[in-house]
Amino acid sequence: MYSEAEKELRWRRHAKGRGLRWQIQRDIAVMLSQRPLTTMEIQDVMILKRGISHKKVTELLGEMEQAGAVEQIREREAYYYRTTEIGVTAYLGTRKAIPAKDAEELWTLSGARELER
16 A cells, blocks of 8 residues: 555656646546535535635536536435546546545535535
């Protein structure tokens, strides 16, 4: 098994040579692989992490949904997005490939809303 430092290095090398758009989509896939989120939660996290607009996040989610990387599900009265297995293999390789630092950062940002209540 890899150490956390090796895992992070492999994570960065995996993104090398790919565009910023792909890296942002990978961040979205990481978030949605942890737990399903609403569009608003995804937008809020991406504004904090990458500084991109609500419109751009919605556009990226649409692209990822067309490609089959994410799917929209309905639970109770809300719509949520989650990563499909195709999305996991395309952007992450495996769920275990996510460095703890990145997973914790995104989890903290997406869970901040619950802490504010």
